[in-house]
Amino acid sequence: MELSQRIKGALYGVAVGDALGGTTEFMSRQEIAKRHGYLRTIIGGGVWNLEAGEVTDDTMMTLCVAEGILEHPEDPVQPIGERFMVWYRSDPKDIGNIIRQVFQRYEGNWFEAALAAHHDLGRSAGNGSLMRCLPAALAYADPAQLENVSRLQSRMTHYDERCDQACICYNRIAWRLLRGEELRAAIAAEIAGTDYADVLTLAGEPDCEPSGFVADTFRWVLYLLLHGQSFADVVQRAANLGGDSDTIGAIAGGLAGAYYGYEGIPGEYAGAILIRGRLDAAVAGICKLRLGSGGTV
Numbered sequence: 001m002e003l004s005q006r007i008k009g010a011l012y013g014v015a016v017g018d019a020l021g022g023t024t025e026f027m028s029r030q031e032i033a034k035r036h037g038y039l040r041t042i043i044g045g046g047v048w049n050l051e052a053g054e055v056t057d058d059t060m061m062t063l064c065v066a067e068g069i070l071e072h073p074e075d076p077v078q079p080i081g082e083r084f085m086v087w088y089r090s091d092p093k094d095i096g097n098i099i100r101q102v103f104q105r106y107e108g109n110w111f112e113a114a115l116a117a118h119h120d121l122g123r124s125a126g127n128g129s130l131m132r133c134l135p136a137a138l139a140y141a142d143p144a145q146l147e148n149v150s151r152l153q154s155r156m157t158h159y160d161e162r163c164d165q166a167c168i169c170y171n172r173i174a175w176r177l178l179r180g181e182e183l184r185a186a187i188a189a190e191i192a193g194t195d196y197a198d199v200l201t202l203a204g205e206p207d208c209e210p211s212g213f214v215a216d217t218f219r220w221v222l223y224l225l226l227h228g229q230s231f232a233d234v235v236q237r238a239a240n241l242g243g244d245s246d247t248i249g250a251i252a253g254g255l256a257g258a259y260y261g262y263e264g265i266p267g268e269y270a271g272a273i274l275i276r277g278r279l280d281a282a283v284a285g286i287c288k289l290r291l292g293s294g295g296t297v
């Protein structure tokens with residue numbers, strides 16, 4: 001499969017997982033079963049009263065990271081931050097609590113704002129930096145650069161090592177998938193020796209809620225990727241979990257899209273996404289950056 005198919009699949013995968021899961025965010029599995037049976041269609045609605053195909057913070061902040069990297073690949077923090085602020089000022093429907101607290105404290109230095117919010121809240125290990133980090137794996141062929149930008153973009157809002165580590169682990173899995181490695185082997189190679197290693201051999205589902213805590217989120221993402229049979233199966237499983245279903249769907253959908261490729265995403269899913277133009281522009285920019293920089297993967 002061509003690299004461009006995997007890059008397009010990854011960004012669309014985030015958007016589809018987000019748009020499908022947005023319908024069920026904050027619901028319980030029982031509530032979802034009662035109202036939707038098993039949700040398979042992008043219908044919008046839910047707590048944010050979404051239009052069908054409307055995406056939420058997960059995709060919008062992923063685009064901010066992608067576009068910031070494209071503006072200044074060698075030093076993307078400032079351009080990413082400028083896009084974060086444009087998005088924040090657009091008064092988005094959904095914005096995570098930690099990220100909102102950081103925006104309110106931002107006075108020109110993202111890392112200071114993140115530290116201040118962390119001290120005031122007493123915690124910052126949410127999944128809000130993991131949900132948007134994938135462009136760092138798509139844009140950089142060099143693993144050192146991938147890891148550096150994964151960490152930097154996380155630290156802009158989340159002052160917690162567990163967030164950095166999840167972003168780096170996730171993006172290193174993506175790096176392997178872009179090279180054509182098998183999904184299970186790529187995950188196994190990167191979670192060996194980490195707190196997530198046991199997900200490979202779990203007898204049943206993870207024994208944590210599908211919550212916004214980064215460690216819970218990432219355990220569910222890995223579980224869904226290991227057990228899903230196709231792109232559609234992965235994002236449907238996420239959407240029908242409830243809890244932080246849009247973010248878990250976006251994160252799992254990103255890697256599933258990188259693995260199965262854009263062709264592996266059902267046409268009715270990709271075609272439903274309302275911001276396809278902005279996604280396509282980001283895909284084109286990343287492909288140009290990646291392939292233009294000597295970059296066979």
Ligand SMILES: [Mg+2]
Nearest residue numbers: 056057058246
């Ligand atoms: Mg969201």
